[in-house]
Amino acid sequence: MQFTAGPDPTDLLTLPWSTALEDWPREKLVSLPRGISRHVVRFARIGGLVYAIKEISADLADREFELLRTLARTGIPVVEAVGVVAGRTTPDGEPLDAALVTKHLRFSLPYRALFSRRLDPNLEPKLLDALAELLVRLHLIGFAWGDCSLSNTLFRRDAGALAAYLVDAETGEMRDQLSKGQRMNDLDIAETNLAGELLDLQMSGLLPESVDPLETAVSVLDRYDSLWRELTEPQPMHTDEWWQIERKMRRLNNLGYDVGQIQINEDNGEMVLETQVVEAGHHRRKLLELTGLDVQENQARRILNDLEAYRTQAVMPETDVDEFTVARHWLTDVFEPVIEAVPAELSERLEPAEIFHEVLEHRWFLSEAAGHEVSMDFATKSYIESVLPFRPEEAALLDPTLMGVGSLDDDSIEE
Ligand SMILES: Nc1ncnc2c1ncn2[C@@H]1O[C@H](COP(=O)(O)OP(=O)(O)OP(=O)(O)O)[C@@H](O)[C@H]1O
Numbered sequence: 139m140q141f142t143a144g145p146d147p148t149d150l151l152t153l154p155w156s157t158a159l160e161d162w163p164r165e166k167l168v169s170l171p172r173g174i175s176r177h178v179v180r181f182a183r184i185g186g187l188v189y190a191i192k193e194i195s196a197d198l199a200d201r202e203f204e205l206l207r208t209l210a211r212t213g214i215p216v217v218e219a220v221g222v223v224a225g226r227t228t229p230d231g232e233p234l235d236a237a238l239v240t241k242h243l244r245f246s247l248p249y250r251a252l253f254s255r256r257l258d259p260n261l262e263p264k265l266l267d268a269l270a271e272l273l274v275r276l277h278l279i280g281f282a283w284g285d286c287s288l289s290n291t292l293f294r295r296d297a298g299a300l301a302a303y304l305v306d307a308e309t310g311e312m313r314d315q316l317s318k319g320q321r322m323n324d325l326d327i328a329e330t331n332l333a334g335e336l337l338d339l340q341m342s343g344l345l346p347e348s349v350d351p352l353e354t355a356v357s358v359l360d361r362y363d364s365l366w367r368e369l370t371e372p373q374p375m376h377t378d379e380w381w382q383i384e385r386k387m388r389r390l391n392n393l394g395y396d397v398g399q400i401q402i403n404e405d406n407g408e409m410v411l412e413t414q415v416v417e418a419g420h421h422r423r424k425l426l427e428l429t430g431l432d433v434q435e436n437q438a439r440r441i442l443n444d445l446e447a448y449r450t451q452a453v454m455p456e457t458d459v460d461e462f463t464v465a466r467h468w469l470t471d472v473f474e475p476v477i478e479a480v481p482a483e484l485s486e487r488l489e490p491a492e493i494f495h496e497v498l499e500h501r502w503f504l505s506e507a508a509g510h511e512v513s514m515d516f517a518t519k520s521y522i523e524s525v526l527p528f529r530p531e532e533a534a535l536l537d538p539t540l541m542g543v544g545s546l547d548d549d550s551i552e553e
């Protein structure tokens with residue numbers, strides 16, 4: 139048996155690799171699977187961590203492992219590939235397929251779980267925005283997915299919106315650059331898959347009447363297209379309109395992208411501004427640098443706004459305090475008291491950054507109702523008493539069609 143792996147895979151050696159995944163003893167698995175997917179996929183818990191294990195031929199496992207690793211290095215949100223187990227045989231010497239092992243993504247939400255316990259009336263547009271953004275990011279780095287669908291994606295809450303993570307890279311191909319035809323082909327596949335999945339949800343009674351599955355599926359095109367154009371299309375500019383450069387940069391930053399290169403070209407006597415987007419995660423990186431908090435992009439944007447509000451309230455305008463000092467004070471004065479106030483038994487409900495976002499929202503509603511600004515302490519207490527206990531646990535939710543139960547029943551799971 140051969141084990142190709144990333145960091146610290148030793149625990150995985152204790153799993154029963156000489157048995158076909160389908161026949162693994164129940165006690166090794168997180169819960170009893172029952173759904174159909176192309177391959178056998180199971181979840182196993184070892185030492186407080188949950189792993190997803192997919193049985194698949196050795197070639198495909200190696201390929202997918204490499205692709206997932208490459209995508210992760212490029213900063214794309216993907217599940218973390220842990221290793222490939224190949225050369226498996228039964229005790230009688232019968233060969234078994236290889237296995238690809240990935241880490242279960244904490245606080246990730248399979249789309250079926252999102253629909254079956256719908257908390258959000260605007261779920262569909264948020265889901266499609268997240269998926270379109272993921273496709274744009276993949277295409278920008280030259281990755282043709284080949285099988286974009288809701289079931290090959292996991293979602294994470296992101297300040298009221300959703301962030302999409304790629305789960306299944308099996309059909310993907312990495313190139314230097316994608317042609318328009320290659321990108322459109324990926325979008326065609328996405329549209330077909332989405333239409334099927336949404337129709338299926340409709341038949342299960344999980345779509346509201348007002349949502350048309352086909353229209354919703356097609357809308358991925360527009361969502362993708364407007365973002366793609368904003369990020370890549372050259373923009374006409376007049377000779378004396380240098381402020382346009384600043385404005386364009388800000389717009390891209392606001393969308394969450396950092397700009398690497400700016401170029402101004404002459405095109406038939408007209409000036410054209412071209413920007414090259416280097417990386418998504420503009421606010422995320424900024425917040426990480428200031429506070430060490432590693433959160434989703436919209437959560438980071440929200441938190442940076444709060445930090446800015448804190449700075450203007452707390453700091454005399456004429457005193458020259460650097461932003462790192464302000465951020466340190468904000469962490470101890472504002473952020474940490476909220477997170478520390480959450481009782482341990484409620485900590486599996488939402489990620490800390492999402493709880494903080496919801497407390498800010500809650501505070502806004504309370505202040506509106508009271509006609510004056512209520513304190514953060516007051517809003518936190520009220521949120522923990524009247525909102526959080528009624529939220530479902532989301533730390534370790536699994537796809538309900540894959541699993542007998544919707545979530546892990548044990549609370550011994552670590553980050
Ligand atoms: N690391 C992970 N964390 C959480 N869920 C996961 C993980 N890996 C896989 N899953 C779940 O298992 C499902 C099946 O995984 P995957 O898509 O890789 O298998 P597949 O058999 O290739 O599926 P398909 O039917 O698309 O071919 C996913 O839809 C996802 O819900």
Ligand SMILES: [Mg+2]
Pocket residue numbers: 175289290306
């Ligand atoms: Mg899949």
